[in-house]
Amino acid sequence: MNKPRLTLDDPASFLAWLAGVRKRGSVSLDEVDVAQVFAIAGVAALARLEGKERLLVEEATQNAARFAHAIGFEEVVGGEQPSAPGEADRTVKLTRVKGRGPWEPTAEKIVSLLFPSSTGDASRHLFKHVLVELLRNVGQHSNDPLGGIVTAQRNDAGPYVHSPVVQVVVVDNGIGVFEALRHMRPSIKTPAEALVRALEPHVSGAFEEGQSGSGENAGLGLFFVSEFAKETDGRLFLASRGATYFLDRSQSSETQPVLTNGVAPDYPGTLVAFETAIAHVGSFDGIMAHIRDLAMARMPKRITQNWLRFEAPPPEALHILVAVASEDTAAAQAYSMNVLQPRLLERRSIALDFRNMRVCTQSFLHALLHQAVRLAWALKVPMFVVNAAPAVRAQLELVEAYSLGG
Numbered sequence: 416m417n418k419p420r421l422t423l424d425d426p427a428s429f430l431a432w433l434a435g436v437r438k439r440g441s442v443s444l445d446e447v448d449v450a451q452v453f454a455i456a457g458v459a460a461l462a463r464l465e466g467k468e469r470l471l472v473e474e475a476t477q478n479a480a481r482f483a484h485a486i487g488f489e490e491v492v493g494g495e496q497p498s499a500p501g502e503a504d505r506t507v508k509l510t511r512v513k514g515r516g517p518w519e520p521t522a523e524k525i526v527s528l529l530f531p532s533s534t535g536d537a538s539r540h541l542f543k544h545v546l547v548e549l550l551r552n553v554g555q556h557s558n559d560p561l562g563g564i565v566t567a568q569r570n571d572a573g574p575y576v577h578s579p580v581v582q583v584v585v586v587d588n589g590i591g592v593f594e595a596l597r598h599m600r601p602s603i604k605t606p607a608e609a610l611v612r613a614l615e616p617h618v619s620g621a622f623e624e625g626q627s628g629s630g631e632n633a634g635l636g637l638f639f640v641s642e643f644a645k646e647t648d649g650r651l652f653l654a655s656r657g658a659t660y661f662l663d664r665s666q667s668s669e670t671q672p673v674l675t676n677g678v679a680p681d682y683p684g685t686l687v688a689f690e691t692a693i694a695h696v697g698s699f700d701g702i703m704a705h706i707r708d709l710a711m712a713r714m715p716k717r718i719t720q721n722w723l724r725f726e727a728p729p730p731e732a733l734h735i736l737v738a739v740a741s742e743d744t745a746a747a748q749a750y751s752m753n754v755l756q757p758r759l760l761e762r763r764s765i766a767l768d769f770r771n772m773r774v775c776t777q778s779f780l781h782a783l784l785h786q787a788v789r790l791a792w793a794l795k796v797p798m799f800v801v802n803a804a805p806a807v808r809a810q811l812e813l814v815e816a817y818s819l820g821g
Contacts, residue, residue, distance in 0.1 A: 417448075418446060418447055418448035419432045419446070419447055419448065420447075420448050420449045420450075421447055421449065421450040421451060421453075421454035421479075422449060422451050422454075423451055423453055423582060423650055423652060423688055423690050424650075424663070424665075426453075426652045426654070426659070426661055426688070427659075427661075427679065427680075429453075429454050429457070430654065430659065430679065430680040430681065430682065431679075431680055432446075432447070433457065433458070433680065433682070434680035436458075436470065437461070437468075437470065437683070440470065440471060441470060441471040441472070441473055442458055442462065442470045442471070442472055442473065443472075443473035443474075443475050443480075444458075444475040444477075444479040444480035444483055445473075445475040445476065445477045445479070445480055447478075447479040448478060448479065449478065449479060450479040450482065450483065451568060451570075451582060452486065452506070452507075452566045452567065452568040452582060452584055453582060453584040453586075453652065453686065453688035455479075455482070455483045455486065455488060455509070455566070456509060456564050456565075456566050456584045456586045456686075457584075457586050457682065457686050458470065458483075458488075459483075459488055459491050459492055459509055459564055459586075460563070460564050460586045460587060460588050460684060460686075461588060461683065461684075462492045463491070463492055463494070463561055463588070464492060464493055464494060465494065465561055466561060466588055467588070468588060468683055472492060485502075485506070486501065486506050486507075486508050486509055486566060487501075487508035487509045487510075488509060490508075490509070491508075491509040491510070491511055491564055494511075496510065496511065497509065497510055500524070500528055501528055503528055503531050504528075504529065504530075504531055504532075504569060505568070505569055506566075506567070506568050506569070507525050507528050507529065507565075507566050507567040507568070508566065509564055509565075509566045510564065510565050510566065511561070511562055511563070511564055512550055512553060512554070512562050512563050512564070512565055512585075513554070513561070513562030513563075514554050514562065515554050515743065515745065518546075518547050518550040518551050518554070518742045519547055519742035521546070521550060521565065522543045522546035522547045522550065523543060525542075525543075525546055525565070525567050525583070526539045526542050526543045526546070528567075529542065529567055529569050529581055530542075536696075537696045537697060537698060537699035537702075538581065538693045538696045540699040540773050540774045540806065541643060541647070541691075541696050541699055541702065542567075542581055542583060543774045544639065544643070544774050544776060545583060545639075545640050545643060545689050546565070546567075546583055546585070547742050547774075547776050548636035548637070548639060548640055548776055548778070549565075549583070549585035549636075549640065549687050549689075550563070550565060550585060551636060551742065551744075551776070551778055552585070552636055552637070552685075552687075553585055553587050553589070553685075556589075556592075556595045557587040557589030557590065557595075557684070557685060558589050558590045558595075559587040559588050559589030559590075559684065561587075561588065562587065563585055563586060563587035563589075564585070564586050564587070565583075565584070565585045566583075566584055567581065567582065567583040567584070568581070568582045569581050570582065575692075578692045578693075578694060578695075579692065579693050579694075580649075580690050580691060580692050580693065581690065581691065581693060582688060582689070582690040583688070583689050583690075584686065584687065584688040584689075585686075585687050586682075586684065586685065586686040586687070587684045587685055588683060588684035589684050589685060590656070591606065591655045591656030591657065591684065591685055592606070592609045592610055592613050592653075592655040592656070592658075592685060593605070593606040593609035593610075593655070593656060593657055593658070594656065596609050596612065596613065596618070597609065600612070600618070605657070605658070605676050605677075606655065606656060606657030606658035606676060606677070606681075607657075607658040607660075607674050607675065607676030607677075608676075609655075609658070610653055610655060610658050610659075610660045610674065611660070611674065613637050613653075614637050614638055614641040614653075614660075615638060616635055616638045616709075616710045617635065617817065618638075635710065635777040635778070635781075635813075636776070636777070636778060637653075637687075638706075638710065639706060639776075639777065640687070640689060641662065642705075642706045642709065643689070643691070643702065643706075644662055644664065644689060644691065645662070645664060645668075646702045646705065646706070647664075647691040647692070647695040647696050647697070647702070648664040648665060648668050648691070648692070648695050649664060649665065649689065649690055649691025649692070649695065650662065650663045650664070650665055650688070650689070650690040650691070651687075651688070651689055652686070652687070652688040652689075653685070653686070653687050654681055654682035654685070654686045655681070655682060655684070655685040655686070656681060656682070656683060656684065656685070657676065657677055657681055658674065658675055658676045658677070658681060659673075659674070659675045659679065659681055659682070660672055660673075660674050661673045661674075665690075665691075665692070699773075699806055700804070700805035700806045700809070703805070703806040703809040703810065704805065704806075704809045706809075707809040707810070707812060707813045710813055710816075710817075711812075711813060711816045721797075721815065722788055722791040722792050722796075722797050722798060722815065722819070723784075723788065723791075723797070723798055723799075723800055723811055723812070723814075723815045724797045724798070724799045724800065725799075725800050725801075725803065725808060726799065727799070727801070728764060728765075728766035728799035728801065729764050729799075731763070731764060732763075732764035732765060732766040732799060733758055733763065733764065733765050733766065734766045734768060735754070735755075735765060735766065735767055735768065736768045736770070737767055737768060737769050737772065737783070738772075742775070742776060742778070742779050744778050744779055744781075744782035745782070747779055747782035747783040748782040748783070748786075750783065751782070751783050751784065751785075751786055751787050752786070755783075755784075755787040755798075756786060756787055756790055759787060759790045759791055759794060759796050759798075760790070760794070762794055762796050763796075764796065764797070764798075764799065765798045765799065766798075766799040766800075766801055767798060767799065767800050767801070768801050768802050769800065769801070769802050769803040769804070769807050770801075770802035772803075772804065772807055773804050773806060773807070774806070775807060775810065776810075777810060777813065777814070780810055780811060780814045781814055781817075781818075784798075784811070784814050784815075784818070785814065785818045786818075788814065788815050788818040788819060789818055789819065792819055
């Protein structure tokens with residue numbers, strides 16, 4: 416009997432194999448011919464020793480099992496962090512992430528391993544953005560007490576020899592997308608509908624339908640990730656308790672996503688895998704500008720003036736050097752309340768300096784500026800922005816649009 420190949424070109428085969436594994440309650444990777452990192456991570460999240468839906472892991476020594484061992488499968492299942500970072504320019508070891516962990520430093524470590532000799536390239540910025548958004552989703556929405564697992568793989572062999580790809584995956588054994596959304600959005604009736612809505616702008620379980628965000632959450636994370644997949648002709652696989660979504664643009668930019676809802680095996684938690692060819696990334700600034708335009712086209716049009724000014728500030732402006740740090744949205748919101756908003760209430764100018772920053776997410780900028788922008792509008796006190804890279808400027812313009820328009 417042929418052994419299954421658990422690759423992202425056919426994630427349904429992985430879910431079918433996993434359904435059989437879960438039914439018997441144990442797993443042997445010797446049953447598998449080839450397994451990419453998304454499949455290894457998916458198994459590891461269910462095999463963790465502390466897990467409620469634990470799979471027993473049988474001893475295995477062949478191809479897929481050797482690869483799993485090399486990327487720290489036994490360590491993450493046993494609750495340990497990896498003893499080494501992985502293989503530079505090749506793989507990132509399975510790593511547990513939990514709660515409000517250091518999302519930005521974790522993402523930076525991963526992209527530094529995947530792109531060790533290309534510190535300024537667009538792929539590095541794009542994959543870092545994807546990772547931060549996916550890690551934040553686990554921390555904010557999964558309700559998995561064990562947190563999630565993150566890993567990545569750069570593949571330039573076999574079918575990828577002429578067009579190397581990077582695959583990143585974040586997986587948990589939590590409540591799933593439908594459960595995370597349905598309390599704030601009672602109009603969502605099925606897990607499949609929840610997956611589709613989660614990929615739309617300003618949809619989140621953190622705020623009610625009709626709103627454009629909460630203090631810390633803009634509801635744009637998965638929207639950006641899905642648009643990245645479309646913009647780069649990549650793949651996005653999202654499997655979450657009751658439904659799956661698979662977009663594969665690697666062969667054609669016209670391919671439509673495949674959606675299942677209770678009629679096929681699913682994943683007991685949430686598994687998100689993103690993959691694209693490095694050569695397809697192109698201009699990170701251009702991608703960000705296009706996604707900004709897509710999001711802004713779907714917002715109410717009540718903004719009549721810009722209160723974020725991309726020009727030289729007056730001499731008396733308070734100069735603030737913005738640092739993303741760990742993409743801690745709670746800290747960003749606290750800084751807004753304690754520093755930015757009191758200054759605006761005094762009708763005194765602020766200059767935000769974004770030097771040396773190429774990647775920061777909508778959630779971080781939303782937490783920092785959402786209320787401040789509204790206050791600037793109400794009091795007619797502009798905030799000035801200096802040294803913003805094109806991609807960061809696009810994000811800031813989007814923050815202003817949804818803060819004043821929604």
